[in-house]
Amino acid sequence: MEEQNSIISPDTRRSERVPPGQHLTEKWPVLHYGSASKIDTSLWKLKLFGLVRAEKTISFSDFTALPQVKVFSDIHCVTTWSKLDNLWEGVSSATIKTLVEIKPEAKFVIIHAEGEFTTNLTLEDFFEPDVLLCLKHNGENLSSEHGGPVRLIVPRLYFWKSAKWVTGLEFSDKDQPGFWESNGYHNHGDPWTEERYG
Ligand SMILES: Nc1nc2c(c(=O)[nH]1)N[C@H]1C(S)=C(S)[C@@H](COP(=O)(O)O)O[C@H]1N2
Numbered sequence: 001m002e003e004q005n006s007i008i009s010p011d012t013r014r015s016e017r018v019p020p021g022q023h024l025t026e027k028w029p030v031l032h033y034g035s036a037s038k039i040d041t042s043l044w045k046l047k048l049f050g051l052v053r054a055e056k057t058i059s060f061s062d063f064t065a066l067p068q069v070k071v072f073s074d075i076h077c078v079t080t081w082s083k084l085d086n087l088w089e090g091v092s093s094a095t096i097k098t099l100v101e102i103k104p105e106a107k108f109v110i111i112h113a114e115g116e117f118t119t120n121l122t123l124e125d126f127f128e129p130d131v132l133l134c135l136k137h138n139g140e141n142l143s144s145e146h147g148g149p150v151r152l153i154v155p156r157l158y159f160w161k162s163a164k165w166v167t168g169l170e171f172s173d174k175d176q177p178g179f180w181e182s183n184g185y186h187n188h189g190d191p192w193t194e195e196r197y198g
C-alpha cells in the first residue's frame with residue numbers, strides 16, 4: 001500500500017504506531033453527527049474566503065484539475081479505534097496556498113462542511129505537508145458516507161478534525177471552535193498526548 005511517490009505521514013514511522021488508549025480495527029467505521037450528505041459533483045464548490053486578498057470559488061472540475069498528491073497515514077479516532085495504512089489521494093493544503101493570497105493577519109483556518117459543520121485548525125497544523133483535501137481512499141473515490149466527494153485529512157490529529165463534505169475554507173485571525181470542539185472535544189486533538197476532551 002505504501003507507495004514510493006507518496007508523502008509518508010511521520011507518525012507512521014514511529015516504532016509504536018498506536019497512540020495510548022487506542023486499539024486497532026481493520027474495518028473503517030462511519031461516524032458523524034446527523035445524516036450523511038449526498039453531494040452532486042456538478043453542484044459542489046469550494047469557497048476560499050475570509051482573510052484572503054481575493055475570495056475564490058472553485059468548481060469540482062477545476063478542483064480535480066489541480067495537482068494531486070498521495071499521502072500514506074494512520075487514522076486515530078477519539079472513540080479509541082485506529083486504522084493503519086491508509087493511502088489518500090487529493091489536493092495538498094500547499095496547493096491551496098497557490099490559489100489565494102492569505103493575509104498575514106490570518107492565524108487560523110475554519111473548515112466549513114455541508115450542514116453547517118465546522119472545525120478549526122491553526123494555519124501551522126493546516127499547512128503540515130501531509131494535510132490534503134482528499135478525493136480517494138486506497139484508490140477508490142470517497143463514498144458519500146466517508147465524506148465524498150471531498151473531505152479534509154489531517155493525519156496528525158484525531159479524526160474529528162478531518163471534516164467530511166468540505167465546502168469552504170475560511171481564513172481568520174480568530175480561533176473559532178467548531179462543532180465537536182464546542183461539544184466537549186479538545187480544541188487541538190493530538191492523539192499522542194491524548195488531547196481528547198476539552
Ligand atoms: N462534516 C462532518 N465531518 C466529520 C464529522 C461530522 O460530524 N461531520 N465527524 C468527524 C468525526 S468525529 C470522525 S471520527 C470522522 C469519521 O470519519 P469516517 O466516517 O470516514 O470514519 O469524521 C469527522 N468528520
Ligand SMILES: [Mo]
Pocket residue numbers: 031077078079159160
Ligand atoms: Mo470521532
